[in-house]
Amino acid sequence: MIQRLPAALAAALLTTGVSAFLPSSAAAAAILPNRAAAAAEIPCPKPKVVEKPKNVPPRPVPPPDNPAESAIGGPALATHGLIIPPGAKLPPAVTATTWMVADLDTGQVLGGCGPHVHQTPASVQKTLLAATVMDKLDPNQMMTAVPSDLNIEYHSSAVGIVPGGRYRISTLWLGLLLNSGNDAANALARLAGGGGPDGVARTVAAMNAEAKRIGAFQTHAVTPSGLDGKGQFTSAYDLALIAREDFAKPDFRKYVLTRTAYMPAQPKLKKAGFQFQNENKLIYNYPGAMGGKTGFTTVARTSYMSAANRNGRRLVVTLLGAETRPQRGWQQGEALLNWGFSLPRDASVGTLVTPQDVAAKPTTESGAAPAGARPAVPEARAGSGPPRPLEIAAGASVAVVLAALLIRLRATRKPRPPRQQPTS
Structure with a gap:
């Protein structure tokens, strides 16, 4: 059983060079599905809003995070913070509460902010x-x-x-x-x-x-x-x-x-x-x-989805919960698309699943899914770029990155090599 590092230690590691402890295929900005480790999440870049809107209704209370669903497309996507590929420059500061950039054709997720966080549409x-x-x-x-x-x-x-x-x-x-x-x-x-x-x-x-x-x-x-x-x-x-x-x-x-x-x-x-x-x-x-x-609604604020083609590479940007100052929704989408196109074609922090992925595996030993059950989502397709998303299962809430940190920390205290840890 993998033990969890205290949130304070996780945060300290992040500020002192967490990438030194991460596996080479993991994103340097990868955030953990464990909400108890929220202190380790990387805040998304935000601009200084010129004028905060007035008389905004309270946001609806979202459903609680579902660890398995939050990790669909890859465990690194299970974050309320920023996730970008290793070595990538920081994305532009936008007012959107959550956002994501992905490749329409390969399905590679290039980066995002709270990609699986519930928002009003x-x-x-x-x-x-x-x-x-x-x-x-x-x-x-x-x-x-x-x-x-x-x-x-x-x-x-x-x-x-x-x-x-x-x-x-x-x-x-x-x-x-x-x-x-x-x-x-x-x-x-x-x-x-x-x-x-x-x-x-x-x-x-x-x-x-x-x-x-x-x-x-x-x-x-x-x-x-x-x-x-x-x-x-x-x-x-x-x-x-x-x-x-x-x-x-x-x-x-x-x-x-x-x-x-x-x-x-x-x-x-x-x-x-x-x-x-x-x-x-x-x-x-x-x-x-x-x-x-x-x-746009007064509750949801600004939402936006758009795609663009540059030299045969088709990227899509999605953003939710944005304000229109200092940039309108389409301008925030433009800035994020520019950031996405600046990344190498193999840059990835996860994958867009397909309907075939969703239907690929039965949820019971007999092969029949129980009524109303949500289908299991298998591993991402080959060739979608690192990191490879792990199979989604009931144990998807395991903090994969923390496990890697813990292994490295233990290795510094004991000469024997670390034991293999479960991946899901």
């Missing part, structure tokens, strides 16, 4: 709606809006559909992804759920099932739009998994790079048509930008 939740139902709806199909589609929070974002109006599904997707239309989210969810009064609820259930299928275990949807709801959470890591599903869809890639779109007139309802714009300013200002999604 705001409108980036619309990317989960897209991942769940975009392929199930014909973009050329015409639909008729109903009054319930406009059941959204007062003064929240809407693209402007009207009950009785006729719209193409593709127009609703543009209204959802460019203008963050909560009315479009309700309409799409209703249609995907069968079109009846329970359509939205059916689609929200499907969104939660999709999150579990791809390994986004910190994600729980309550609304299809991301408007705040009790018990609604996600994480920076989960958003990257969702983004990977989305950017695999040609229609999604087309929509999020569209700069302007047009809401058709409804002559029978005496409603004129109008133009709307893409709110993701990254696509106007960043070479290679692939598009993404913005989000």
Whole structure:
């Protein structure tokens, strides 16, 4: 049984050169899944906020950390602090509470701040709606809006559909992804759920099932739009998994790079048509930008997901709980993307799991997973870059890095070589 070092000792080791005690494949900034060792976590770089927001509602109380879920993608990701590859320069200071940068193609996680920490999503939740139902709806199909589609929070974002109006599904997707239309989210969810009064609820259930299928275990949807709801959470890591599903869809890639779109007139309802714009300013200002999604509520604060392509390398950035001063959400995403592109192609602190990884192993000896159980997640795929994520199991909360520290410390007192320690 591995003993835990006192938090004070762990912190002292960190300040006196912890990298000397770490295995060569472990990130110098690797943080431990043991929350009792929180003092050893490396704080994320933060800017000086010019003006703190006023009258901000209290943040929802998140579920307790689940050690196994926090270590999905690799044990180094189980931290509330900073995790970057060994030798990497510090990332830029951003106001985001949590964030992550990953490679869309290889699945390598380049770094992050509290990647598995629960946060409220705001409108980036619309990317989960897209991942769940975009392929199930014909973009050329015409639909008729109903009054319930406009059941959204007062003064929240809407693209402007009207009950009785006729719209193409593709127009609703543009209204959802460019203008963050909560009315479009309700309409799409209703249609995907069968079109009846329970359509939205059916689609929200499907969104939660999709999150579990791809390994986004910190994600729980309550609304299809991301408007705040009790018990609604996600994480920076989960958003990257969702983004990977989305950017695999040609229609999604087309929509999020569209700069302007047009809401058709409804002559029978005496409603004129109008133009709307893409709110993701990254696509106007960043070479290679692939598009993404913005989000904001007074509870969630600013959330953001976007991707970019540079010399054939496609990176995605996700951030949650950010303030817009001194930089807006897209500018923080831009800074983190620049940092990610500056790292070597083999830089990694973990891996984005795939749906195949999640489904690869049964959770019982008989091979059948019990009802409602979350699937076990196997080791990351070969070739994903160091450090290799360990197999997730019930014992994933073992402080792997502390074990390495303890082995080295014992070795200085005893001539015999250290015994092999369990890895999970």
